[in-house]
Amino acid sequence: MSETTQAIFTGDRCLSCTSCMANCPVMAAIKDYRGPKLVGPAHGRMHFSQEDIEATLEFCSNCKSCDRACPSGVAVSTLNMLQRAEYYKTHPHTQAEDMIAHGERAGKMVRMMPFGATFANIGMTVGKTLNIFDKLGLAGERDMPAYALTPFKDLFSRIKQTSGGKKIVMFTGCFINDNEPQVGEAFVKVMNANGYEVLIDKGFNCCGSPLVVTGYLDEARQHADNNADRILDWKRQGIPVVTPCTSCSLMLKEEYHELFGEDKFHEAAENVYDAFEFLEILQERGEFNSDLKPLNQKLLYHVPCHLKSQAIGLPAQDILEEFGAKVQTADAGCCGISGNYGFRKDKYDISMKIGAKLFERIKRKDFDKVISDCGTCRMQIHHGSGIKPCHPIEILAAAYSIRN
């Protein structure tokens, strides 16, 4: 397994065919970026000294369009991220980079103060007005994601579940925990309706995705080790780990192994499921609870890049359609935000340019709701189109609620 999927072993398969270049949304948006082929597979293998840095490495957003375009199975974007980590071995991080990579840490600090979320949100609003984020090197045009008054992990303890039956562990992800706990609640409702008690493991860290893309690879490795150990522990107990965040699931299932190569990451990954992937497996086994209200809605579905990369089909679309929803895929490519990429001041314009086609599509408003499984995609869609999307699991949860 290691030799075929660990990123550093895939570079030699590159034929320089340029398929990745033809599919790179960043290259299409800006001509400064030399493109995935030259940065990861070529420069990643051919540089001969620590000083030999490919200057346009910073432009890769890790959206993974190149990996999906590659006919030869080269883990192009992960090679880029490994290169980026090399760069930061000898170059300091900026304050903005430190902030956007450590959302989990900021969230924990906010929760330690009384009324921390309220004050932090006021602070962010004031900060935006005073242009402070811009001065820090962040995209001043954006609202920083507001903290939920109660994080999901605290809300969770108040949810009444019937225990004693089948169990899953929910990997909440930082965004759902700190910013969109309603997605977490919907997730629990749906899993309960399907006979699963949901457990939370407070020992999990942030999956590490924001750390990897910002070049904090050693920290990401610590997160990966901890999370993989916890997942393996649950695996031994026969309890799967399920997450409603597609970037978390991609990191846990695929990127840990691509980045770090140890077999344990692959063994842990076997116990990890994306939320709708898990539900579809239940459906195939005939264990899915079909007792829900018909979904008479027209939904526009932005399929996140990090879901496409997982090769699990489009389970949310299939399930929602089966219960009466009309689901149209947006087919407008990457939304442009790519996790924390679009929060960088110097990447904001690129991020918005990439998303322009999607925003145009959404502004046609020929649907009841926009759905997307990824938290940062939802943020970007809201910012770029003014329309607030929801997670597909919220649609499903509402249909169970009304029935019950």
Next chain:
Amino acid sequence: MKISDVIVIGGGLAGFMAAAVAVDRGQKVSLLTYGSGSLPLASGAIDFFNAKAPDVAIKNLPAHHPYKKIGLKACDAAAKFFCDVTAKADLPYNGRLSAQIPIVTAVGTLKYSCLVPESMNASNLAAKKKIFVVEIKGLKDFYASMIADNLKKYFPDKTFSVAKLDLNLLGGRDITCMDAAQNLTGNEQILADGLKTLDAGNDDAIIIPPILGLDGNTSRAAIKSQLRAEIFETTCLPPSPPGIRLQRAFMNYLQKSGVRIFENSKVIRGVIDGKKITGVVVENAVREKIFRARKIILATGGFYSGGITMRDFDNPQEPIFDIPVFFPTGAENWSNQQLFSDKPQGFSMTGIFTNENLNPIDERGEILFENLHVVGANLGGCDKIFERSAGGIAISSAYKGAIL
């Protein structure tokens, strides 16, 4: 997961064409792709056969040739269907099977093809008085004087003029035709103004690299209407705008028609029930997923795309269904030492043999799978590069496989 009427495996020209034909006939189609297919690397022209009248040549081929299994009727219908799809995407193509159309290559030779993008159709070149060849400042791999010198060998009586335009492309990376085309989209006037300074008249022609946009005919129309002279695009090195336009035209057609497209989905084997295939298994990073269908179209390509693999000499394999692969036995028949000679290469004949319904057959002529149809570069028995038949075989076998 719902059962599709047809699953098409492969996202190249043959796979796109098969999916388009099937969905046009009201079928529920799923397209599984791994890598972006080789269209962005291709000229965009569809060669049928290297002969003055390809339809006559096809009639006279030996019985084992893929064209003889496909039949001329399906070839004609495929050409028509192909032109309909591209016309609907505002990417007009010219041509038919009974004649060849010249296009100018990036080195100034003429290449003949049956179906060519209207923007490259150089049929009228012979009737022009003066030919302007225009290169773009900063655009790599395009040398106007070399093109003019080589074209003089075909047209010694004509006047050639070489010009260089500055489209303000400099700054950032090396500029490919794809970059220039991207840059020109919505920004056509700068090129139109530059071309007007040539003062080319009604009887003249202008030859430019293929930079007239990446989507359909919009950029070309905006420029063409302002010029008196006829303007042609050449072919170019990849990434190739005419190939990208063709890929996008098909992709838009498939998406609008409701074909479900699953990227990054590597099929590893079939679910077999006697002589029927009831589904295919996609392997992702950690587990397998079954996609079910009533009919399967195999369009995974030849050696380049991994549709045929060969780990040991004399042992080529079709990796998904383990279909027997025809190849010339004996090392002396395997290759022809003269790479660019007047004889085909033995190894290029490698591929799958089928009956007239494009079902794969074994060495005794027995059908292996009744609901599997093999299309495109998987088909064996001819050197498609030598014959210049790859594009024609791709679209016409795909057409036939999809209508059966």
